[in-house]
Amino acid sequence: MVPMKDVAILHLEDSALDAELVAEHLRADGIDAAIERVWSRGAYVGALAARPFALILADHQLPEFDGDSALAIARETVPATPFIFVSGTLGEDVAVEALKHGATDYVVKRRLERLPRVVRRALAEAAQRVENARVERDLREGEARLRALTDQLPGGMVYQLATSRDGGTRRFLHLSNSYERMTGVPVADVLADPAIAYSRILPEDRPVFAAAEDEALATLSPFDVQARFVRTDGAVCWYRTISTPRVQPDGSLVWDxxxxxxxxHKRIEAALAAREARLRFALKAGRLAEASFQIGSEDFSHSEAFPNLFGYPAGTRLTLEQVRAGYHPDDVERIMAERAAILAGGQRFFELEHRVVWPDGSVHWLYGRGEVERDEAGRPIALAAVYLDNSEKKAVEQALRTVNERLEQLVADRTAALAASEARLRSILATSYQYQGLLALDGTVLFCNDTALSAIGLPADAVVDLPFWETPWFIGTEGMPAIIRAMVREAALGTAGRRELRLNLAAGWRWLDFSMRPIRGADGTVTGIVPEAVDITERRQAEEALRQSQKLEAIGQLTGGVAHDFNNLLTPIIGSLDLMHRQKLGGERHRRLIEGALQSAERARTLVQRLLAFARRQPLQPVPVDLDMLIRDMAGLIQSTTGPRIAVTVAVAPGLPPALADANQVEMAILNLSVNARDAMPDGGRLTISADAVAVDGEAPAGLTPGRYVRVSVADTGHGMDAETLARAIEPFFSTKGVGKGTGLGLSMVHGLASQLGGALQIASKPGLGTDATLWLPVSAKPVDRPGEQEPAVAIAAAGRALVVDDEALVRATTSDMLADLGYQVTEAESAEAALVLLDGDGADFDLLVTDHLMSGMSGAELARIAGERWPKMRVLLVSGYADAGDLDTALPTLSKPFRHAQLAASLDDLRGA
Incomplete structure (x- = not known):
C-alpha cells in the first residue's frame, strides 16, 4: 500500500456522514486527500471552474442534483479528470450506462472497502494518460530535432532499419548523409540494397556483429558491438554500432x-595501454631494477641498475645467457620449473626468490615480482619484473632464527614440567562429552574443550583471553552476558552455580544444563573457575512433544465425546424429519419447512463428521468421493480460516473422476494444508487449491504404483522452505512455528492418510518461492453414491420382529418408528442387559437386533457377540455415534449415527443379502 499525498478530490455528496465514511476509507488505505464536498449544481460547477481536481466522486441521486448531469458537465469541462460514482442506489444497468457515458468506475456504498483500490487505479490511469500525451509530444519534437542534427554528425551516423520478426527481410527507413563520409558508399545505394552496408564489415568481425544482432533479435533488447569496416578506399576503420529494436503493431521490428x-579512440587506447604498462613498471620499480623479455623472440631488456644484482657495473649490457649463467647451480632446476609453471598456469602476476653467484664467487639472494603479458587467446607473450637484492634480509632472518631457536629451547626446558601437568588436565577436559573450560578468577577464558568449541563453530584462538561473558556462547542471547558475569563473580568468591540456559548458538537455539564451580588450591583458596554444560535440547524437545501429544489426545477425547452426544441428538431429529418428509405430511409450505430442516440437520451431521475426523474418532472409510464438490463446498470455510489478506482460488479440472477416499479425512487434510499455507503468508498472498486427474506409468512420483490418480494441490506464495526443512517436513512433531503455534503433526497426519488410502503426499518448495503440497489419491472404479438422489426406501411387508437397544429414549423411539415403517414389529430395550432378558425369554422369535454401541454397562458390540453365539440366525446391526476401535468388531455390520430412513433400509438390505 503506497501512500499518496495531497490528492485533490471533488466529492458530490449530500450526506456528511457518507462523505466522512469515504474519507475514512481513503485515509485508512494511505490516500491523504484534500476533499471538497458539494451537493448542488451551482457549487459543483463553481468548484470545477475554481481549481483543478485529480478526481471526482459523485453520488447518483441528490435532492437538488443528479450524478448523470454531473458526469455530463465533467466530461465537457474536465474530460481528463477521472469520474467515479459512489452511490447506494446505483443498479447494474444504470452503472453500465454510466460507464458508457464516460464514468471511470462505480462503487456501491455498502462495499466502500473497494473504493481505495478503484481510486488508486483511476489516478494511476489518469497519470498514465497525461504521461503518454507528454511522451508523444516530446517524441514528435525530438524526432524533428534529431533529423536536423543527424546529417551534421562529423564522426558518426544515425539510421532506422525495418526488419521482419525473424530478421530475414531488411530495409533502411532512414540513413543520415554522414554515412557516405564514413564509408565512401553513397546513401542511395544502401537504401536501395541494405546488404551493401553489411558487406563492408571486415570478414573476421562479421560473426561478432551477427551474434550481437541475433541475440538482440531473440531477446528484443539493445545491442552494442564494435567491429571493423572497410572503406571504399581500402582503409580499415573501427565503428561502434548501438541499436535498439521496437516491435511494430504488425509484429515487424524497427531498429533505431x-x-x-x-x-x-582505438589507436589512442593502444598507445595509452603501452605507456601505462611502462609507467606501471617504473612506479613499481622505483629505485629497484627492472627487466623484461619477449617470449617468442627472446628479446631481453633491462634497466641500468639491473647488472648490479649480478655483480656487474651499472650500465653494463647483459644478455639473457649471462643472466642465466649467474643462477646458483642448486637453484637452476627450481627456477626453470617455476618459470614453466608461471607460463602454463594462466596467472597474471608471479614472485621469484633465488640465489645468484657473482663473478667474484660471492652468493646473493634476489627477490623478484613480475607480470605476465598475454595475448587475446591467453598465450604468454612477454614477462616483466622488478628485482631487489634480498641478501641482507636473508642474513637477518637467519640470525633471528638462530636466536629464536635458543630462546625456544630455554622456554621449553623451563616449562616442560608445567606443560606435562597441563597436558594431563587438558586431555581430561578435551575428551569430555560435556562443554568444559577453564577461567581465570576475573573470568578470562584460559581453555575450552572441542565439545564447547563445536557449539560456536570457532577455533580456540577466537575465545581464549576474552571475558567469558563476551564470548560467542552468550553474546547472541539478549541479557545473557549479565547473567554469566554474575555467576563468574559468585564462583570467584567460592559459590558454585547451576541453571538451565537457552542460548542462540551457531546451530540455532539450544538448551544447556549449565554449571560453574570454583577450583581450590591446597590452602583452600579459589585458584580458578571451571564452567561446564550439557546440551539438553533433545530432552526438552521430547518433553514438549509429549506435552503436545497429551494435549492433542485430551482435545481429541473431548471433541469426540461432544460429537458423539451431537450424533445422539441429531439421530431423532433427522429420523423424525425424514419420516415426516416420506409421509408428505401437511401442505406445500409444511413440506418446504421439513425439507429445510432436513438440509440444516444434514449440514449439522457434516459438521459433526468433521469434528470426529479432527478427533480421529471416526474410522477411515474409503468410498467414491466427488472431490470437485468437496473442494468447492470447502472454499468458504478455507477463506474464513485464512483471512481477508489471502486470496483463495479454486481450480478443478472439468470431468474430474471420483477418488477412493474418506471425505471427512480429506477435508481435514485440505484444511490442514490451507492453514499451513496461511501461516507461511503472514503479510498476505495467494492460495490456490486445484485438482486434476493423471495417469501414473512406470516412472511413478512419490513411490506410487502405476494407475490413475486424482491430484489435489494446495499451493501458496509464502516464504517457502529450504532443502533441510523440506526433508524433515513430514516428521512427527517437527515444526518451524515455535512453541504454542503448531504441533508438528499436521503434515505427518496428511502423509499417513495418503499412505493408508494408497496414495502419497508430495511437497515442493524453495525459499521465497512458496510451497506446493500435492495429495495423490487413487481414482475410484465406482461412481459416487449420492444419497440425496436415491429413491426413498420402500417399506418391506411382514419383515419380522426387531429388537431395538439404545440408552437414549429419543434415539430408540425414532429408530423403532423407522423400523415399523419398514414393516417390522418392534420391541425396545434401554440397555444391553435388558435386551438379554428379553432375548432369553423369546429370543428365537426375533429376526433382527439393532443395538447402539456405546451404552452404560454392557456395550453393543458385546451384546452382538453374545447374540451371535446364542441365536446365530438372528441378524445384527450395530449403530454407533463414533467408532473408537477398542472393542468394536469391524466384521459386524455397522450404521453410523445420525442416519436417515433410506440408509437404515439399505443397511437392512445388505444384512438380508449377506
Whole structure:
C-alpha cells in the first residue's frame, strides 16, 4: 500500500456522514486527500471552474442534483479528470450506462472497502494518460530535432532499419548523409540494397556483429558491438554500432541505431595501454631494477641498475645467457620449473626468490615480482619484473632464527614440567562429552574443550583471553552476558552455580544444563573457575512433544465425546424429519419447512463428521468421493480460516473422476494444508487449491504404483522452505512455528492418510518461492453414491420382529418408528442387559437386533457377540455415534449415527443379502 499525498478530490455528496465514511476509507488505505464536498449544481460547477481536481466522486441521486448531469458537465469541462460514482442506489444497468457515458468506475456504498483500490487505479490511469500525451509530444519534437542534427554528425551516423520478426527481410527507413563520409558508399545505394552496408564489415568481425544482432533479435533488447569496416578506399576503420529494436503493431521490428567512428579512440587506447604498462613498471620499480623479455623472440631488456644484482657495473649490457649463467647451480632446476609453471598456469602476476653467484664467487639472494603479458587467446607473450637484492634480509632472518631457536629451547626446558601437568588436565577436559573450560578468577577464558568449541563453530584462538561473558556462547542471547558475569563473580568468591540456559548458538537455539564451580588450591583458596554444560535440547524437545501429544489426545477425547452426544441428538431429529418428509405430511409450505430442516440437520451431521475426523474418532472409510464438490463446498470455510489478506482460488479440472477416499479425512487434510499455507503468508498472498486427474506409468512420483490418480494441490506464495526443512517436513512433531503455534503433526497426519488410502503426499518448495503440497489419491472404479438422489426406501411387508437397544429414549423411539415403517414389529430395550432378558425369554422369535454401541454397562458390540453365539440366525446391526476401535468388531455390520430412513433400509438390505 503506497501512500499518496495531497490528492485533490471533488466529492458530490449530500450526506456528511457518507462523505466522512469515504474519507475514512481513503485515509485508512494511505490516500491523504484534500476533499471538497458539494451537493448542488451551482457549487459543483463553481468548484470545477475554481481549481483543478485529480478526481471526482459523485453520488447518483441528490435532492437538488443528479450524478448523470454531473458526469455530463465533467466530461465537457474536465474530460481528463477521472469520474467515479459512489452511490447506494446505483443498479447494474444504470452503472453500465454510466460507464458508457464516460464514468471511470462505480462503487456501491455498502462495499466502500473497494473504493481505495478503484481510486488508486483511476489516478494511476489518469497519470498514465497525461504521461503518454507528454511522451508523444516530446517524441514528435525530438524526432524533428534529431533529423536536423543527424546529417551534421562529423564522426558518426544515425539510421532506422525495418526488419521482419525473424530478421530475414531488411530495409533502411532512414540513413543520415554522414554515412557516405564514413564509408565512401553513397546513401542511395544502401537504401536501395541494405546488404551493401553489411558487406563492408571486415570478414573476421562479421560473426561478432551477427551474434550481437541475433541475440538482440531473440531477446528484443539493445545491442552494442564494435567491429571493423572497410572503406571504399581500402582503409580499415573501427565503428561502434548501438541499436535498439521496437516491435511494430504488425509484429515487424524497427531498429533505431547509431554508428560512431572509434578508430582514433582505438589507436589512442593502444598507445595509452603501452605507456601505462611502462609507467606501471617504473612506479613499481622505483629505485629497484627492472627487466623484461619477449617470449617468442627472446628479446631481453633491462634497466641500468639491473647488472648490479649480478655483480656487474651499472650500465653494463647483459644478455639473457649471462643472466642465466649467474643462477646458483642448486637453484637452476627450481627456477626453470617455476618459470614453466608461471607460463602454463594462466596467472597474471608471479614472485621469484633465488640465489645468484657473482663473478667474484660471492652468493646473493634476489627477490623478484613480475607480470605476465598475454595475448587475446591467453598465450604468454612477454614477462616483466622488478628485482631487489634480498641478501641482507636473508642474513637477518637467519640470525633471528638462530636466536629464536635458543630462546625456544630455554622456554621449553623451563616449562616442560608445567606443560606435562597441563597436558594431563587438558586431555581430561578435551575428551569430555560435556562443554568444559577453564577461567581465570576475573573470568578470562584460559581453555575450552572441542565439545564447547563445536557449539560456536570457532577455533580456540577466537575465545581464549576474552571475558567469558563476551564470548560467542552468550553474546547472541539478549541479557545473557549479565547473567554469566554474575555467576563468574559468585564462583570467584567460592559459590558454585547451576541453571538451565537457552542460548542462540551457531546451530540455532539450544538448551544447556549449565554449571560453574570454583577450583581450590591446597590452602583452600579459589585458584580458578571451571564452567561446564550439557546440551539438553533433545530432552526438552521430547518433553514438549509429549506435552503436545497429551494435549492433542485430551482435545481429541473431548471433541469426540461432544460429537458423539451431537450424533445422539441429531439421530431423532433427522429420523423424525425424514419420516415426516416420506409421509408428505401437511401442505406445500409444511413440506418446504421439513425439507429445510432436513438440509440444516444434514449440514449439522457434516459438521459433526468433521469434528470426529479432527478427533480421529471416526474410522477411515474409503468410498467414491466427488472431490470437485468437496473442494468447492470447502472454499468458504478455507477463506474464513485464512483471512481477508489471502486470496483463495479454486481450480478443478472439468470431468474430474471420483477418488477412493474418506471425505471427512480429506477435508481435514485440505484444511490442514490451507492453514499451513496461511501461516507461511503472514503479510498476505495467494492460495490456490486445484485438482486434476493423471495417469501414473512406470516412472511413478512419490513411490506410487502405476494407475490413475486424482491430484489435489494446495499451493501458496509464502516464504517457502529450504532443502533441510523440506526433508524433515513430514516428521512427527517437527515444526518451524515455535512453541504454542503448531504441533508438528499436521503434515505427518496428511502423509499417513495418503499412505493408508494408497496414495502419497508430495511437497515442493524453495525459499521465497512458496510451497506446493500435492495429495495423490487413487481414482475410484465406482461412481459416487449420492444419497440425496436415491429413491426413498420402500417399506418391506411382514419383515419380522426387531429388537431395538439404545440408552437414549429419543434415539430408540425414532429408530423403532423407522423400523415399523419398514414393516417390522418392534420391541425396545434401554440397555444391553435388558435386551438379554428379553432375548432369553423369546429370543428365537426375533429376526433382527439393532443395538447402539456405546451404552452404560454392557456395550453393543458385546451384546452382538453374545447374540451371535446364542441365536446365530438372528441378524445384527450395530449403530454407533463414533467408532473408537477398542472393542468394536469391524466384521459386524455397522450404521453410523445420525442416519436417515433410506440408509437404515439399505443397511437392512445388505444384512438380508449377506
Amino acid at each position: 541505431g547509431i554508428q560512431i567512428d572509434i578508430s582514433d
